[in-house]
Amino acid sequence: xxxxxxxxxxxxxxxxxxxxxxxxxxxxxxxxxxxxxxxxxxxxxxxxxxxxxxxxxxxxxxxxxxxxxxxxxxxxxxxxxxxxxxxxxxxxxxxxxxxxxxxxxxxxxxxxxxxxxxxxxxxxxxxxxxxxxxxxxxxxxxxxxxxxxxxxxxxxxxxxxxxxxxxxxxxxxxxxxxxxxxxxxxxxxxxxxxxxxxxxxxxxxxxxxxxxxxxxxxxxxxxxxxxxxxxxxxxxxxxxxxxxxxxxxxxxxxxxxxxxxxxxxxxxxxxxxxxxxxxxxxxxxxxxxxxxxxxxxxxxxxxxxxxxxxxxxxxxxxxxxxxxxxxxxxxxxxxxxxxxxxx
Amino acid sequence: xxxxxxxxxxxxxxxxxxxxxxxxxxxxxxxxxxxxxxxxxxxxxxxxxxxxxxxxxxxxxxxxxxxxxxxxxxxxxxxxxxxxxxxxxxxxxxxxxxxxxxxxxxxxxxxxxxxxxxxxxxxxxxxxxxxxxxxxxxxxxxxxxxxxxxxxxxxxxxxxxxxxxxxxxxxxxxxxxxxxxxxxxxxxxxxxxxxxxxxxxxxxxxxxxxxxxxxxxxxxxxxxxxxxxxxxxxxxxxxxxxxxxxxxxxxxxxxxxxxxxxxxxxxxxxxxxxxxxxxxxxxxxxxxxxxxxxxxxxxxxxxxxxxxxxxxxxxxxxxxxxxxxxxxxxxxxxxxxxxxxxx
DNA sequence: CTGTTAGCGCATTCAG
DNA sequence: CTGAATGCGCTAACAG
Numbered sequence: 001x002x003x004x005x006x007x008x009x010x011x012x013x014x015x016x017x018x019x020x021x022x023x024x025x026x027x028x029x030x031x032x033x034x035x036x037x038x039x040x041x042x043x044x045x046x047x048x049x050x051x052x053x054x055x056x057x058x059x060x061x062x063x064x065x066x067x068x069x070x071x072x073x074x075x076x077x078x079x080x081x082x083x084x085x086x087x088x089x090x091x092x093x094x095x096x097x098x099x100x101x102x103x104x105x106x107x108x109x110x111x112x113x114x115x116x117x118x119x120x121x122x123x124x125x126x127x128x129x130x131x132x133x134x135x136x137x138x139x140x141x142x143x144x145x146x147x148x149x150x151x152x153x154x155x156x157x158x159x160x161x162x163x164x165x166x167x168x169x170x171x172x173x174x175x176x177x178x179x180x181x182x183x184x185x186x187x188x189x190x191x192x193x194x195x196x197x198x199x200x201x202x203x204x205x206x207x208x209x210x211x212x213x214x215x216x217x218x219x220x221x222x223x224x225x226x227x228x229x230x231x232x233x234x235x236x237x238x239x240x241x242x243x244x245x246x247x248x249x250x251x252x253x254x255x256x257x258x259x260x261x262x263x264x265x266x267x268x269x270x271x272x273x274x275x276x277x278x279x280x281x282x283x284x285x286x287x288x289x290x291x292x293x294x295x296x297x298x299x300x301x302x303x304x305x306x307x308x309x310x311x312x313x314x315x316x317x318x319x320x321x322x323x324x325x326x327x328x329x330x331x332x333x334x335x336x337x338x339x340x341x342x343x
Numbered sequence: 344x345x346x347x348x349x350x351x352x353x354x355x356x357x358x359x360x361x362x363x364x365x366x367x368x369x370x371x372x373x374x375x376x377x378x379x380x381x382x383x384x385x386x387x388x389x390x391x392x393x394x395x396x397x398x399x400x401x402x403x404x405x406x407x408x409x410x411x412x413x414x415x416x417x418x419x420x421x422x423x424x425x426x427x428x429x430x431x432x433x434x435x436x437x438x439x440x441x442x443x444x445x446x447x448x449x450x451x452x453x454x455x456x457x458x459x460x461x462x463x464x465x466x467x468x469x470x471x472x473x474x475x476x477x478x479x480x481x482x483x484x485x486x487x488x489x490x491x492x493x494x495x496x497x498x499x500x501x502x503x504x505x506x507x508x509x510x511x512x513x514x515x516x517x518x519x520x521x522x523x524x525x526x527x528x529x530x531x532x533x534x535x536x537x538x539x540x541x542x543x544x545x546x547x548x549x550x551x552x553x554x555x556x557x558x559x560x561x562x563x564x565x566x567x568x569x570x571x572x573x574x575x576x577x578x579x580x581x582x583x584x585x586x587x588x589x590x591x592x593x594x595x596x597x598x599x600x601x602x603x604x605x606x607x608x609x610x611x612x613x614x615x616x617x618x619x620x621x622x623x624x625x626x627x628x629x630x631x632x633x634x635x636x637x638x639x640x641x642x643x644x645x646x647x648x649x650x651x652x653x654x655x656x657x658x659x660x661x662x663x664x665x666x667x668x669x670x671x672x673x674x675x676x677x678x679x680x681x682x683x684x685x686x
Numbered sequence: 687c688t689g690t691t692a693g694c695g696c697a698t699t700c701a702g
Numbered sequence: 703c704t705g706a707a708t709g710c711g712c713t714a715a716c717a718g
Contacts, residue, residue, distance in 0.1 A: 112392065
């Protein structure tokens, strides 16, 4: 506590500037001098003061990580894992992460010059904020969200849904429902698109009565969606836009006297911790949370170093995880599945 | 970007020192001057530079939030919600949160003087680290963990377990099992203690064959624990030390042909997002995550302001949430329950 | 290759 | 009540 660059300089018999050079690996230092400085620093237990360094360099080596307060880090949202992975990656690059939920206006951490860039996780980051950031030229990247001309790391929602529904079709299902909390969510809309494309590619008609939504941001939304679906139709399988909704829907199905997967097969999306312990264990589409966090940090760091790099969208592919909720082939033997390209 | 206190001073026709005083609410400024400065600052969109301020004041207005990398922010751990609540509370006090998983040695963020204090969440923070921090005199507080002479915010594990088991007894159960992942975990040990005390207070014998552990930190640990229990005994109810383990155990019970709650009642602990969507919905002990985060921040800020305050342990009580997994009275009508004291 | 000088932006003496 | 001077700890530009 309190040993400065001056103390080190005095002990090593050099000037503070030399110490600074050595500690920052600047070129042009005699090897012998370098050793002497390093030794002195080590002996004194010198650790550079963060604020002083930031003030002098205008760099804080800190990144902001923002999520919307609503789903925040609730267990069913996987941003906690994205955060943890991001922090690990950031640390390996000498960066720290300042966490915050997003609220009203522009993040204070930015204006105070606390952070060099921002990671914004989730679909529900206010559009206005994103545009403001884009306009102001701050380095930032979206995770699980996207906008034209903005750097983002996205989940292959459409492809994952396509694969899930294709699997159902391959199992022999012809009447496949789609359930989600609400269509306005970007991710859910994309998963819905994947659902429709899979139907079409396999020559199956799209039938609106097989689609149902729950209530936006309401607990038990999946339960409601399932009930609504059952009033309109009786599909032999459903693809549900996320795990929690799927589990809630399964409950409604059970209460309606349907057995899962015998009477109705269900596939979810996310492969959160919920999926393996659901009853029955949920077939679902795995989202690689770590990859999202890691890529977000790498991309952001790159943008910071190369401010004029053109915006990029990085897509993280998904992987279908087959458990028990989707059952086995309905009628005949399956053709062999092509090898998986996940991970 | 770049409007400094000097700019404000010039525009307001005063000196930088005066601006600083106004902006920091220092006494001894004429009202008229104050207004003029405030106006100038507003017009210029002045925002104080964080690094410069920190360097001058030796205060970063930043708190570190550490969790162990292992369970990190996985959905089944509720620290994500503690973090979110802590961040909100911190923000209201003008503080920011630096997030990190805990690893090898002393947190760099501390030595670099990035943070004024630390929140350490979870039972698995290395003992050595805690002792090191205590020795070095840094302000810090433990969450969901404790040590003599160290500030901490704890869950009433023992009391929560006591209430859960008492409920089971009240329902008519006499053979009540206890299941957990592994006994070495502090929280689980405390919950186990509550289990035993409840048995004792109700005149029931403690029988080791009714207790089983799974495998430490192994997925499906609850499943294993339940199987082990079933080999030794056939209780009519079990109290399980956390929700995830409970849900896994329920699966094992079902596979053994037991109906829940008819053949075996189960109660969990945590009331995470898993509990309400489990099958059947899980009766469990609610942990108030927000309270943990809020109290941690408040306590830490207090310690920072009053460094010599004696260490405190703050206990957050729990609340039994009754759902379906524990069924209804076994034999007779229940006596009326006393009003709840939760929240 | 290394020392000296001069800030980074702000808060805080000490004068007046 | 307010201004001028000083320094927080470090890096960078310029000499030497």
